[in-house]
Amino acid sequence: GQQVMQIPQYQHVQEGEDFTTYCNSSTTLSNIQWYKQRPGGHPVFLIQLVKSGEVKKQKRLTFQFGEAKKNSSLHITATQTTDVGTYFCAAPIINTDKLIFGTGTRLQVFP
Amino acid sequence: DTGVSQNPRHKITKRGQNVTFRCDPISEHNRLYWYRQTLGQGPEFLTYFQNEAQLEKSRLLSDRFSAERPKGSFSTLEIQRTEQGDSAMYLCASSQPTGGINTGELFFGEGSRLTVL
Numbered sequence: 001g002q003q004v005m006q007i008p009q010y011q012h013v014q015e016g017e018d019f020t021t022y023c024n025s026s027t028t029l030s031n032i033q034w035y036k037q038r039p040g041g042h043p044v045f046l047i048q049l050v051k052s053g054e055v056k057k058q059k060r061l062t063f064q065f066g067e068a069k070k071n072s073s074l075h076i077t078a079t080q081t082t083d084v085g086t087y088f089c090a091a092p093i094i095n096t097d098k099l100i101f102g103t104g105t106r107l108q109v110f111p
Numbered sequence: 112d113t114g115v116s117q118n119p120r121h122k123i124t125k126r127g128q129n130v131t132f133r134c135d136p137i138s139e140h141n142r143l144y145w146y147r148q149t150l151g152q153g154p155e156f157l158t159y160f161q162n163e164a165q166l167e168k169s170r171l172l173s174d175r176f177s178a179e180r181p182k183g184s185f186s187t188l189e190i191q192r193t194e195q196g197d198s199a200m201y202l203c204a205s206s207q208p209t210g211g212i213n214t215g216e217l218f219f220g221e222g223s224r225l226t227v228l
Contacts (some may be wrong), residue, residue: 031214042202043154045216088153092214097142097206098167099214101153 002027004091006102014110019076021105023089030092032065032072033099038085043101046074079109113137115220117203123226124193131189132223136205143186144217145178146202154202160186193227200224 006023013019023032031050035043047056049065049072056063062075076083089102116135124130136143141162146154157176158168162183175193180186190197201224204217 033214033216035217042219042222043204043217045218048214048216090217096167097208097214098156098159099144099217100156101146104153106151 002091002093002100004089004100004102006087006089006105008105009103010106010108012108012110013079015081016078019079019083019107021074021087021089021107023072023074023102025070025091027094028069030069030094032069033090034063034072034074035088035090035101036085037088037104041085043088076107079107081109081111083107084109115203115205115218117201117220117223119223120221121224121226123228125228126195127192129189129191130193130225131187132201132203132225133185133187134203134205134220135185136203137207137218138184140205140207140218141183142206142208142215143180144204144206145186145188146204148200148202148222149198157188157201190225193225195227198225198227 003026033048034046037043047063052069053067054065060077064073086104086106088104090099118133144159145157148154156169158178160180163180175191178188200222202222204219206215206217208215
């Protein structure tokens with residue numbers, strides 16, 4: 001069945017370093033969403049990408065949707081301790097609004 | 112508070128007992144989702160509703176699990192004859208799809224943590 005995989009599973013960085021997580025799907029996606037979950041918290045929506053090759057920025061966060069709409073990335077420039085958490089991508093199953101979540105990338109930032 | 116509300120927040124039960132969780136979505140949202148999350152894993156889809164209609168139920172869900180949304184507002188998730196493997200965080204989310212290929216962002220509740228002894 002349709003799967004969404006993320007790499008890496010964990011990333012430890014020094015504060016100020018950059019961070020990137022990648023999301024890959026086995027099938028073409030109509031859209032992709034990104035969520036952040038702080039330790040002990042619940043997932044919080046960050047952004048949705050819809051168009052092929054789309055790039056969106058939110059301050060230090062840059063989101064990209066691949067040309068083939070089968071992969072996506074989230075890049076954080078100059079990480080801060082407030083960026084700590086697990087970042088999930090999520091995508092709908094084909095022809096449905098059933099959202100499946102990726103495996104997540106846990107980011108740890110050392111001051 | 113106009114966000115998604117879940118209760119109870121924590122439930123400890125003995126194996127074999129039944130438990131029920133309630134989710135109150137954001138009032139104008141017609142979609143409601145249930146997910147299960149275990150430590151270190153992503154949310155795992157269980158089921159979702161459009162208004163009162165249950166659109167899909169995960170094949171991972173055994174017959175011990177049932178969800179309802181009788182009036183298209185709040186929803187309940189019941190687990191019968193709980194097993195230790197049911198221990199997890201049960202997350203509810205609601206959304207208002209905007210149509211087309213825009214799925215609509217999910218607004219999650221704080222979750223209901225189940226511990227089965």
